[in-house]
Amino acid sequence: MWDPAKYLDYADLRGRPFYDLLARVPVTRPRRVADLGCGPGNLTVDLSKRWPDAIIEASDSSPEMVEAARGRGLDAQVVDVRDWTPRPDTDLLLSNAVLQWVPNHRELLPRWVAQLPSGAVIACQVPGNFAAPSHSLVRELAATPEWAPRLADVVFREDETVDTPQGYGELLAGAGCAVDAWETTYLQRLAGPDAVLEWITGTALRPVKAALDEEAWQRFRDRLAPMLDDAYPPRGDGTTWFAFRRIFFVATIG
Template sequence: MWDPAKYLDYADLRGRPFYDLIGRIDATEPRRVVDLGCGPGNLTASLAKRWPDAVLEAIDSSPEMVDAARAAGIDARLGDVNEWSPQPDTDVVVTNAVLQWVPEHRSLLRRWVRALPPGAWFAMQVPGNMDSPSHTLVRALASRPEWSSRLGGLRGVDAVDSPLAYADLFADAGCAVDAWETTYIQRLSGKDAVLEWITGTALRPVRSALDDDEWQRFRAQLAPMLDEAYPPRPDGTTWFPFRRVFAVARV
């Protein structure tokens, strides 16, 4: 389960990569714009504003996120990206911070761009911090005997590729491609700032696997590990390097 309210914590910081991504899409009058993994719809709304004459298609696999998006005025529907295929009039596809959850996404990317019409745009963004302490410490804690029977199989560094690998994938599919990475230095505030940040995203599989008491115990063990890796500043804020991987392909 996803918690839309928790996901929207730091919404302005979480949204920066999305706006950098869609800023590289040069579509003028797309017929259909698709948001694969629309979440609570706060970012999807900007697609509707930019291309008001396009049909907006928004899907997410989380009922909670779909409900939140609909409450925000987005006509979202429940769906699995593994089963999605573009309609013939699909001119723009955006998938933001979704494909890291989809082990098969590389083959899906090839299938999707083959099915898009000439001139269509495909834009993706995924986290590039799977080898950062925010993720390696979670996997290290989850591998301890106390937790390993329930928390095995957390996604590792192979969950996503490098910008170069995605550039090759799209180029081999016959696309023009722009691929890059950016590390945002986010300034987080509050107690256990990094723990609270990843609670809305990276820790979601952990939360789903544990009952309430176990979840609180896991958090209590993880918090000092993260504080050591990301020491708070004297003013109580915490610097958090936030690396993201981007690719924008023109079919």
Template sequence: MTWDPRQYLAFADHRGRPFHELVGRVRADEPRRVVDLGCGPGNLTVGLRDRWPQAQLDAFDSSPEMVQQARERGLDAAVADVRDWTPPADSDVVITNAVLQWVPEHRELLQRWAAELPHGAWIAMQVPGNFGSPSHVTIRELAAGDRWRDRLGGVLRGDGTVDEPMDYAGLLDAAGCAVDVWETTYVQRLDGPDPVLEWVMGTALTPVRAALDDSEWEQFLAELRPRLAAAYPRREDGGTFFPFRRIFVVAQVGVG
């Protein structure tokens, strides 16, 4: 898939808030190495550098376009797949913000990291918990219809993409971690003529865009636009409320 940093950053404030709330629960005082797995364009990663200036900061993303943006922000970012990452011995903080929902085997990764990280290290992850929301259901229903089934079969993620908070708590507790797990539903006000469509174009629709040519993409958006507008009606003042559920996990290794 090709990621568009410009589209992703269109809602930078909304997308950044969960990151800050996640990192705020990491109580590492003087970590030796801080790792951001899925750094995106680096606009949030720079905050890790500011919080822990003495630490070695590693930033990785699978998208060359995102990594280039991160490098332009002064980060020593590299292209890498989160599934291939092995913790260096001094990795004291590992952040994965809105990343692991793209990795079907992320549960096994969490268990492996908990086994490989040093005692007292922190794992902090945040994933969207909205795969059953109207935005995602509407996209999947359209993609499964007669017009698009052959082109988009198997492209989109479903309800089993991420687990419930209790599942992650049990997984990491069993791995010997002290766990802090919670969920938040942000009721986000979005503005503009098609704000929910603009939102999902930055993330959820990325695999759809990769599967379609330019003409097909425009046709798909034309069919999706009125469906999303009906699911998320505009208010009289012109704004649109968009509920977005997020799942947060902070775990400290070896102290559970």
């Protein structure tokens, strides 16, 4: 389960990669824009502002997120991205921070290229920080004797979860696309106590929370908090620097 309210903590910072991705999309008048993994819809609503004549197709695998998106006036649907098939008039497929949750997404991309019309664009961004302490410390704690039996079924994402910009470029160029791929590391200044813990609670820690009862979840958080504070020392003004690496690619189908 996703918690839309928790996900929207730091909404402005989480949204920066979305707008940077959108700025590189070479589509002027799309007939249909498919936002796969629309989340709570706070970013999706801006697609209709940019392309007021386009059909905005919003979907997410989380019923909670879809409900939140519908609350913003979107006709969002519950769809597993692995089962999605583009409509014939889809000129832009947008996927913002979704593919890292799909282990076989490298197989999906060439399939979508084959299904989309000539001139259509696939625009995606994924996190590239799975080797960072914000993720490696979670895996380290989860592997300790106290937690390993409880979290044995949780699949933790590691560096190989996503590819490099060049890897995605090679994959999509091989499928006949013109590709623009890059990476950006945002240096976020997070405010408040346990800032990095609160940040990852809305995303990376979601599977851990789902696997534990409330008492165990609070105990896991209590163990993790000082580990993260050591890796990301709070500043004297109550803020914490957090490096946030993202990988982007925009592919135009030939």
